[in-house]
Amino acid sequence: MTDADPPTDTVLETTPIDADEQTEAIDPLPLARVESIGTDIEANVARVIVGHESVIEHVITSLLGRGHVLLDDVPGVGKTMLARSIATSVDCTFRRIQFTPDLLPTDVTGVNVFNQQTREFEFQPGPIFGNIVLGDEINRAPPKTQSALLEAMEEQQVTADGETRSLPSPFTVIATQNAIEPNRTYDLPFAELDRFMKKLHLGYPDPEDEAELLGRTVGTHPIEELESVTDRETLVRARETVSRVEVAEPVRAYVTRLAGYTRENAHIGASPRGAIALLRAAQARAVINGRDYVTPDDVQAEAAVVLSHRVKTNDRTRDGQAIVADALEQVPVDG
Amino acid sequence: MSTETNSESTTGTASDRRNARTISLGVDDTATDSRTIGPDVFRILSLGCVLLLIASFVRVLHEVTQAVGGTPSLFALVGGMLLAGTLLARLIRPRTALLAALTVAGLGFAYYLESSGVGVGIVLSQTGALAADIATLATGHPLIRTVEAGLWTLGFAPAPVFLSWYLALRGRYALSVLPGGFALGFLVLTGDADLTVTLLGTLAGLGAVGFGELERRGGSISQADLLAALFALIIVLSLSVSFVPGSETGPASIGATDAGTxxxxxxxxxxxxxxxxxxxxxxxxxxxxxxxxxxxxxxxxxxxxxxxxxxxxxxxxxxxxxxxxxxxxxxxxxxxxxxxxxxxxxxxxxxxxxxxxxxxxxxxxxxxxxxxxxxxxxxxxxxxxxxxxxxxxxxxxxxxxxxxxxxxxxxxxxxxxxxxxxxxxxxxxxxxxxxxxxxxxxxxxxxxxxxxxxxxxxxxxxxxxxxxxxxxxxxxxxxxxxxxxxxxxxxxxxxxxxxxxxxxxxxxxxxxxxxxxxxxxxxxxxxxxxxxxxxxxxxxxxxxxxxxxxxxxxxxxxxxxxxxxxxxxxxxxxxxxxxxxxxxxxxxxxxxxxxxxxxxxxxxxxxxxxxxxxxxxxxxxxxxxxxxxxxxxxxxxxxxxxxxxxxxSLPVTVSRELLALTTVVLVGLAAGIHRTDGRTRLQRLVGLVWQRPTDDPDDDAARAYRRLERLLGRTHRPRRPGESARSYVTALRTAATDDTGDSLESATDRDSGSGSDPNSNPNSNPNPDPTDPRIETVLESYERAVYGGGVSRREAANAVEAVDGLVREQVPLVGGAMSDAGQHKASTERGSDDENDGSDESTTAE
Incomplete structure (x- = not known):
């Protein structure tokens, strides 16, 4: 039993990994193309999601920066809709896993099924095998199931019955979790939160935005008419472009200082993984802004959403967000 | 008898010299070497200062005994008290020591009264007269004029010497300066302590407290520059304002008579x-x-x-x-x-x-x-x-x-x-x-x-x-x-x-x-x-x-x-x-x-x-x-x-003391400048109006931005450390557009009109406008130079020129003198730039 969407007709690579086929050179897209793709996706998603421009931008940079997103908010503010419209815009396989307390790891990863005809076990890929995977209400599943998802997120591969299978590329998880009903949820362990590049809050729309939203959705929902603006292969190449964006030494040093500040001023500070994620997000943002190099402004624009959920304080009055805000205020940009 | 004076004064000068050396060390460098100076050195310095303070008022007393006799007794007493202080420092508690000192002082006073033939009984019978006597002394009656000056000196000396040294050895420097300072202060009031001795004693007291604090709080020697600056301030003040009563400043008793007659x-x-x-x-x-x-x-x-x-x-x-x-x-x-x-x-x-x-x-x-x-x-x-x-x-x-x-x-x-x-x-x-x-x-x-x-x-x-x-x-x-x-x-x-x-x-x-x-x-x-x-x-x-x-x-x-x-x-x-x-x-x-x-x-x-x-x-x-x-x-x-x-009429003697004081003043000034980053400030001011071109265009562009930042910092606000270059300028822009609604428009006007040539901007604004398009030029080339693949010579020259223009508008006087050189420089750089054009293109991609 599963709430996951049935596999679509798109053929997915589910074969176990061959060591050889690892490094095929990906041709990066020109910078300007990536910039315009970013703008296009943003415009496309904005047709469905009213307001929340900055959140949309953050999701797009995560997509380009090879990261995963955790949307943390009350139900009904459009988390799922955001994920779906993003997936639709890039013309990728979109999978959705509805996490429930009784969801099993195999419900996520897939399972070997005995084929009566071939007399062999055949791998039946789970819903994790998609380019964009929406993990809905991820905090409702028990930790065991959560960890199945999280392995996939980190390694971009799943292991079922001893066989490791590579996940399709691009692979981006957009998970949501409910901020209400804390009693009936399994909070994501801190170590697993770390695997999300960003934790975003949608929040309620502005009154004007909400009126606009209502106006758009009374007839056919705009998501039904949404068309893709790019395709999977282009996205892969765009990601390659982003990964080649120059990060100069002063910026790396700045990121190090930021992470160091959180470590000094909080119980648990940003991990090195967090610093890497911050740089990747900053790279993506630089590209969105039409630059082939990262400036401290890119870092500053991303730091709040990238670092806050990785910082844990003992002080009830100051959460990770406050610490990161302090870091941005106090850590000198130039050495 | 003079040997002991010598030993004391050498202690003083030695600590002085040490003092000066450490201060100059603080001037020369700040962070690295200063760590090597530990509390021990500060302790020695503090103790040296306390000794100097003691020496200063003993010296005044010695001047008296030199005239009236009793120098050996005085030095024996002082030596004995120093020894007693050293021995008792670890044995008795401060309260006991205070009692002992008071007893010693009382005994000394009684000895004076008895020996001068007055008798101790006067303390009880004529307390008022005694108080008046002390008041007379304290209002400028020199000690040397006291009939039994020698006895007075011997009665006076032991208590402050003992207490000062005792407390200093116990590490209570601030307290130890009190009795010594009191003794010196009293001698200043009587007019016996001349300016140099007073100054020396005061500085020694300050030094004792200062170094004591540094020892206690584990300060580094680079903080001693504050002390040095204070010293210099005191010296300068005391040289310009003479408040010490006594021979140096006492009014000539003969009216309308010049000193040289x-x-x-x-x-x-x-x-x-x-x-x-x-x-x-x-x-x-x-x-x-x-x-x-x-x-x-x-x-x-x-x-x-x-x-x-x-x-x-x-x-x-x-x-x-x-x-x-x-x-x-x-x-x-x-x-x-x-x-x-x-x-x-x-x-x-x-x-x-x-x-x-x-x-x-x-x-x-x-x-x-x-x-x-x-x-x-x-x-x-x-x-x-x-x-x-x-x-x-x-x-x-x-x-x-x-x-x-x-x-x-x-x-x-x-x-x-x-x-x-x-x-x-x-x-x-x-x-x-x-x-x-x-x-x-x-x-x-x-x-x-x-x-x-x-x-x-x-x-x-x-x-x-x-x-x-x-x-x-x-x-x-x-x-x-x-x-x-x-x-x-x-x-x-x-x-x-x-x-x-x-x-x-x-x-x-x-x-x-x-x-x-x-x-x-x-x-x-x-x-x-x-x-x-x-x-x-x-x-x-x-x-x-x-x-x-x-x-x-x-x-x-x-x-x-x-x-x-x-x-x-x-x-x-x-x-x-x-x-x-x-x-x-x-x-x-x-x-x-x-x-x-x-x-x-x-x-x-x-x-x-x-x-x-x-x-x-x-x-x-x-x-x-x-x-x-x-x-x-x-x-x-x-x-x-x-x-x-x-x-x-009056022979002006440039004494060694004066020379030494001048040296101290200079050292203090240097320390003060060090303390206040005066050199950096001067460099900044010079750097604001003039930029030395280098071979590295990236460096030029970066420094051009730093100049811009300083320029903006003077008229608006300095950049906060947490602000990136761009967010700083953006914040200024936002503030500017908030302040004056039309400045944005004028900026866009300029953008469209003369954005490409900053020098043709006719509105020379006394305050650089953050929305000035030239600023964007500088900012961009800075970002590319520092974070991106570097800038071409032409871009760097443009940035430098843009800042030159902005500076010129703000500092018209310098600007007038600057403009020729600046343009000349810009043109030469542009000339050399043509050869490099080909390679410039390649730097941006990557």
């Missing part, structure tokens, strides 16, 4: 009489005396000699009633003294018996029977004096014996401790043939008159004046003669005192004497049992008169003001032979029957001044000499030279 020297500060080298003579009239007889007019009597000045001990009492008469027979004479200008003295003929009329209400009587005015007398003030003329014959004086009263022996036999045996031996030789005190006095008088010549133009000796004059100088003037004679007689156990005043002056009619500044004089009084004080004149009078008469003639010739009063105007300077004999009679060498006197003078004077009128063979103590011609005397010429050039 003989009068100013003789009565430099009321109760002291100092020495200088070359002096001027003021030809101005000071006062007139209506008197039947001429006399020396005495203004001061001094009993204590410190080696470089005379001090009058004891306190003045208001004059009420008659003054004690001399023990022997005497005649009396009346004088009416009228001040002709502001004077701070009360000239009287010795020995005054009563002062009445007019200004007599201001008269105060010193412990030596001399009257002093409690306030400055002004022109026209007059008073009547009745004086006892002690006029015993030579034989009577010879017979007077040596049965001196105890009080006289205690007071008037004092010699500085460092007086050498040689001095006494020499004196013994001079007086070898003399048996009675009178013969000794006469022998010494004659010896001085014949062996030294008179000159106003001498260098002030550095050591004991009496010894230096006797052994090293060939010429001098009255104060040297009188001082030396006093000390020589004292060496022979003859009670003698040093007196100052004026010679009888110019006699203008039968009874009127006009006394001028140049009549100022010093001579000697010797005590004879049954007769009292008898004056002696060791100064060669003939020479003196010539010199002084020349002065007056010169002054008259130059029409100097106030040289004459009406009566004296027509009286020639050297013509009154009439009163010569009378003068002779009243000669302070006194005995008119004085065979020795006349014979001696007859021998000496013609020898030295063969050209003088025969009449001058008599002892002529006034400025009237019989010779109308001016003498080709070298002494006289020297003096008139000194007179002509006013600037020479």
């Amino acid at each position: 003989l009068e100013g020297t003789i009565d430099s500060a009321g109760e002291r009489s100092g020495f200088t080298g070359q002096v001027d003579l003021s030809p101005e009239v000071r006062f007139t005396v209506e008197s039947e007889q001429p006399s020396y007019w005495r203004t001061g009597v001094y009993d204590r000699f410190t080696g470089d000045e005379w001090v009058r001990t004891g306190q003045e009492q208001p004059l009420d009633g008659p003054i004690n008469e001399p023990p022997g027979d005497h005649e009396t004479m009346q004088q009416l003294v009228t001040a002709e200008t502001e004077i701070g003295v009360m000239p009287v003929a010795p020995q005054p018996l009563a002062v009445t009329d007019g200004a007599a209400q201001y008269a105060e009587l010193s412990a030596h029977g001399q009257v002093h005015p409690s306030t400055t007398l002004i022109e026209g003030d007059s008073y009547v004096v009745e004086s006892a003329v002690v006029d015993p014959g030579q034989d009577e004086l010879k017979r007077a014996g040596t049965d001196y009263p105890d009080q006289i022996e205690e007071r008037y036999l004092q010699q500085p401790e460092d007086t050498s045996d040689e001095f006494a031996e020499y004196t013994a030789n001079v007086t070898a043939d003399a048996e009675t005190p009178y013969e000794k006095a006469a022998a010494i008088e004659n010896h001085l008159r014949s062996s030294k010549s008179y000159s106003l133009d001498v260098d002030q000796p550095s050591g004991n004046v009496a010894e230096d004059f006797l052994f090293e100088m060939d010429e001098g003037y009255c104060i040297y003669f009188a001082t030396t004679m006093t000390q020589m007689l004292r060496a022979e156990e003859v009670p003698t005192r040093y007196v100052t005043g004026y010679t009888s002056g110019q006699q203008v009619d039968d009874s009127t004497h006009v006394v001028r500044g140049l009549d100022a004089h010093a001579w000697v009084e010797v005590y004879f049992p049954d007769y009292g004080w008898v004056a002696f004149e060791p100064t060669p009078s003939g020479e003196r008169n010539d010199v002084h008469a020349d002065q007056l003639e010169d002054a008259r010739a130059d029409d100097v003001e106030n040289v004459d009063i009406e009566e004296s105007e027509d009286v020639p300077v050297r013509e009154d032979d009439d009163d010569e004999d009378e003068q002779n009679d009243r000669d302070p060498a006194e005995p008119d029957e004085g065979e020795h006197d006349d014979s001696e003078t007859n021998e000496t004077d013609p020898d030295q001044d063969p050209d003088t009128d025969p009449d001058s063979d008599t002892e002529n103590e006034s400025n009237e000499t019989t010779d109308g011609t001016s003498l080709p005397d070298s002494d006289g010429e020297d003096t008139s030279e000194g007179d002509d050039s006013d600037g020479l």
Whole structure:
């Protein structure tokens, strides 16, 4: 039993990994193309999601920066809709896993099924095998199931019955979790939160935005008419472009200082993984802004959403967000 | 005795030197080396400073004991207290130590009271009087004037020394400075501590506290620059504002008298009489005396000699009633003294018996029977004096014996401790043939008159004046003669005192004497049992008169003001032979029957001044000499030279102390500049208007932005450390557009109109507008240079030029001078840039 969407007709690579086929050179897209793709996706998603421009931008940079997103908010503010419209815009396989307390790891990863005809076990890929995977209400599943998802997120591969299978590329998880009903949820362990590049809050729309939203959705929902603006292969190449964006030494040093500040001023500070994620997000943002190099402004624009959920304080009055805000205020940009 | 001083002062200078070295270390570098200096060094520095503080007030006390005796005891006490402090530092608690110190102080005080004959009982019976006594001391009564100054010193020293050292060893530096500072402060109030010692002590106290804090809080030496800057500030302040009462700043007691004159020297500060080298003579009239007889007019009597000045001990009492008469027979004479200008003295003929009329209400009587005015007398003030003329014959004086009263022996036999045996031996030789005190006095008088010549133009000796004059100088003037004679007689156990005043002056009619500044004089009084004080004149009078008469003639010739009063105007300077004999009679060498006197003078004077009128063979103590011609005397010429050039009046000595102080000031300034980042600021200011082009365009672009940032920082706000370059500019832009709604429009106008050429911007804004498109140019090239793949030469040049333009607009003066160079530079860079164009393209991609 599963709430996951049935596999679509798109053929997915589910074969176990061959060591050889690892490094095929990906041709990066020109910078300007990536910039315009970013703008296009943003415009496309904005047709469905009213307001929340900055959140949309953050999701797009995560997509380009090879990261995963955790949307943390009350139900009904459009988390799922955001994920779906993003997936639709890039013309990728979109999978959705509805996490429930009784969801099993195999419900996520897939399972070997005995084929009566071939007399062999055949791998039946789970819903994790998609380019964009929406993990809905991820905090409702028990930790065991959560960890199945999280392995996939980190390694971009799943292991079922001893066989490791590579996940399709691009692979981006957009998970949501409910901020209400804390009693009936399994909070994501801190170590697993770390695997999300960003934790975003949608929040309620502005009154004007909400009126606009209502106006758009009374007839056919705009998501039904949404068309893709790019395709999977282009996205892969765009990601390659982003990964080649120059990060100069002063910026790396700045990121190090930021992470160091959180470590000094909080119980648990940003991990090195967090610093890497911050740089990747900053790279993506630089590209969105039409630059082939990262400036401290890119870092500053991303730091709040990238670092806050990785910082844990003992002080009830100051959460990770406050610490990161302090870091941005106090850590000198130039050495 | 001096060895211990040396050891103490070397401690002081050593710590000073260490101090200076560490400070300069702090100036040279800041972070790295400073870590190596630990609390131990600070502890040593603090202790050194405390020692220096102790040394500073012990030094003042030592000056006192040097004059009055007791130096070995003082040093023994101080050494003992230091030892006790060291031993007890680990044994007893502060409260016990405080009690011990108070006990020591109480014992010292009791010892003083007992020894000075007052008795401890006075503490109970006359507490108020004691308190008044202490208050008198603390309001500028120098310690050296205290009758029992030596005992006082010994009673005073131990407690603060012990307490300071004890507390310092226990690490309580701030507390330890308290007793030391109190002791020094008290000595400052009494006026004994001079500026240098005060300054040194204060700095030492500050240093002790400062280094103590650094030790306690584990500070680095780079923080000591604050201390150094403070030190320098204190030094500069204390040099420019003198608040230390005492000899340095005490008002000259003679009104309208310059410091460089003989009068100013003789009565430099009321109760002291100092020495200088070359002096001027003021030809101005000071006062007139209506008197039947001429006399020396005495203004001061001094009993204590410190080696470089005379001090009058004891306190003045208001004059009420008659003054004690001399023990022997005497005649009396009346004088009416009228001040002709502001004077701070009360000239009287010795020995005054009563002062009445007019200004007599201001008269105060010193412990030596001399009257002093409690306030400055002004022109026209007059008073009547009745004086006892002690006029015993030579034989009577010879017979007077040596049965001196105890009080006289205690007071008037004092010699500085460092007086050498040689001095006494020499004196013994001079007086070898003399048996009675009178013969000794006469022998010494004659010896001085014949062996030294008179000159106003001498260098002030550095050591004991009496010894230096006797052994090293060939010429001098009255104060040297009188001082030396006093000390020589004292060496022979003859009670003698040093007196100052004026010679009888110019006699203008039968009874009127006009006394001028140049009549100022010093001579000697010797005590004879049954007769009292008898004056002696060791100064060669003939020479003196010539010199002084020349002065007056010169002054008259130059029409100097106030040289004459009406009566004296027509009286020639050297013509009154009439009163010569009378003068002779009243000669302070006194005995008119004085065979020795006349014979001696007859021998000496013609020898030295063969050209003088025969009449001058008599002892002529006034400025009237019989010779109308001016003498080709070298002494006289020297003096008139000194007179002509006013600037020479007070010799300005650039002492080593001054040099050291200057050095400290410089070090302090350097430290202060270091502290306030003055150098960086200067560099920044220079860097703002001028940028040295380098080979690296990235570097140029980055520095161009830094200049822009400084420019914006001056007019708007500096960039916060957490702000990136762009967010800073963006924030300024937002603020600017919020402030003035239209500035955004004007910016966009400029953007479209002249954005490409920043120099053509006609609106030269005194404050750089954050929305100025040139700023964007600079910002972009900065970002590319620092974070991206680098900038081309052209881009860098553009950025530099843009900033040059912005700076020029803001600093028009510099801009005017700058603009040519800036444009030239820009054009040359653009020229060289063409060659690099090809490679420039490749830098942006990647």
